[in-house]
Amino acid sequence: METNIVVVGGGASCISFIDAMLKKNIQNKLGHLSLIVLEKSKEIGPGNAYLSDLKSNLLNTKAGNITVFKDSPGDFYNWLECNEYKWKPEFPELNISKDTYAPRSLFGMYMKDAFSSVCADARRCGIKIKVICDEAIKIEQISSHQTHVITQGGRVIIAEKVLLACGTQQQIALRESHHDDIIRSPYPTRELKNKIGSSDNVAIIGARLSAIDATIGLIDGGHTGQVTIYSRSGYFPFVRGTQGRYKNSYLNPDYISAHHASIDIATLGHLYMKECQEYLAQSGDDYFEEMPPLNRPITNLAHFLERELVLAKQNRAWQAILYDTNRGIEHIWDRMPSADQDLLIKHYFSSAMSLRVSIPAENAEKILSYLHSGQLKFITGTSQIEVKAGQLVICCNGDSLPVDKVIYATGSPKSLNQIDSPLVHHLIESGVCVENKFGGLDVCKHSYGLFCKEGKMNTNIFAIGELTSGRFLFTSALDIILRHAHACADSIEKFMTEHDNSHPLTHQRSLA
C-alpha cells in the first residue's frame, strides 16, 4: 500500500525533512512512499526567508557556515563555487568568500537547487514526489489513519501523515481604512517603492532584522522622505564581531541533560560564566569582551552603533557562545521552572533577542549613515496607529505625528489569532490544535505531534518551524530548523513503521 505524507510549505523545513527521510531509507521500510509538497507561493525551496528580493537583505550567517543539509556543513559555499555560472550573471559585483554575509536571495537560488536535488534523490530511491502550488486551508481528521488536506484550489488530498512546515506568518489586516497605507510585512522589500511615494513620511513598527531590511531597502532604493523606526522596548540588534564558531562545553544539550534537571535564570547565568572561562582557556586570548547587560534600552541609536562598529572589529566571544546555544536552546527552555519562563518572556526576551540575533557591520554602517544624515530617526516607546481627520497618525510618548505610510516589521505574530492563515484558524476552531502558552501551535516536545483541545497528542499531524516557537522558545535560525526537521522525521518514521498510536511518545499535554 502507498503511504502518503503531505508537507505543507516548501521552504527549508521541507527540504531538510525530505533529506532526513532519505537518510533513513524509509521507502524501503514502508514499501511505497509518496510525498506531496504543498506550497502557496510560486517559488519552491527559498521559503519566506530567502525569496528573490533586494540584494541588501543579507544573511546573518557567513557564507562558509550556512547549509540546508544538516550533515553537509559548508554546502552553500560549495554550491557557490560549483555554480558560479548560475549566480554570477545576477550578482556580477559580488566577490564572495567564506566570511561574506551573502544576499539572502542568492541563498534562495541555492535553496531552489537544493529542493530540486532532494526531490531528484528521492525519486531515484523510489519515493514518489509531487509538488502542488496551492494553499492548504483546512485539515480534517477522517479516521485514525486518514487525514484530508483541503486546499484553496479545491483539492482534497488524502494523507496518512501531515507535516506543517509553514514558516513565518503574516499579521492579519489591522485596519480596514487606510488599507493601502498600512503595509503588513516589509517583504518583498523590492515592492516597497511601488507602494510608497519616494518623499513619503514612513513609520516602521519594530526594530529587528526585518525593520533593518525595510529601512535599507527603502533608502538605498532612493527614498528621500523621513523614515522613523519605532521600537517598543528600545532595543536594536548588536553588531556581529569577527569571531569564528565555538562549541559550548556547558551550555550544550549533553552537559545540561547530564547535570541539570532544572535550570533557573540564576543557574543559566552561572553556566554562562563557566562557559566564558572555558572559552578563554581554549582560545588563549587575553581579551574578552563582556556580554552587554540585559535590559538597557538604547537612548541614542547613533552612539550605540558607533560603539558597536568599533567593538565588532574584534572577536566577540559572547556572541559565539550565544550562537552555539542553537544546538539545544529548547533543552534549556524546557528545564526552566514555569515562573522563570514567564520572567524571561516578560522581562528579558526582547533584550536577549537583540544580543542573540546580531547584524553584519555592513548593514550597521548603512543605518548609522542614515541617522547621521537625519533621514532616519529611532523612537522608543509603545506606539499606536490612529486615524485623525482622515490622516494616519502615530501616537507615541504623548506625541501624535502624521505619517503617510506605516510598515509593520514585527515578525511572525506569536498569538494565533493575529496570524493571517485560514489553515491555522481552522485548526484552532476545529479543536485539532491548541495554542501554546507562549504562542504558536502547541506540539509535543519529543515528537512534534499537535496537541488537540482534549489534550491528546495527534499522531498524524505534526508541526515544525516558526509555528512552534512558543514550545521551543526560539526557532528562527536555519541550524535549529534543520535539527527539528530531522528529529520530526525520526518521530514520523516511528509512528509509520510501528503503526502503533500508543507509542511511548504519545502522551497527554502538560500545562505546566
Ligand SMILES: Cc1cc2nc3c(=O)[nH]c(=O)nc-3n(C[C@H](O)[C@H](O)[C@H](O)COP(=O)(O)OP(=O)(O)OC[C@H]3O[C@@H](n4cnc5c(N)ncnc54)[C@H](O)[C@@H]3O)c2cc1C
Ligand atoms: C525574513 C527572514 C530572514 C531570515 N534570515 C535568516 C538568516 O539569515 N539565517 C538563518 O539562519 N535564519 C534566518 N531566518 C530564519 C528562517 O525562518 C529559517 O532559516 C528558515 O528558512 C525557515 O524555514 P521554514 O521552511 O520553516 O519556513 P519558511 O522559509 O517560512 O517556509 C515556509 C513556506 O511555507 C509556505 N506556506 C505557508 N503556509 C502555507 C499553506 N497554508 N499552504 C501552502 N504553503 C504554505 C510559505 O509560502 C513558505 O514558502 C530568517 C527568517 C525570515 C522570515
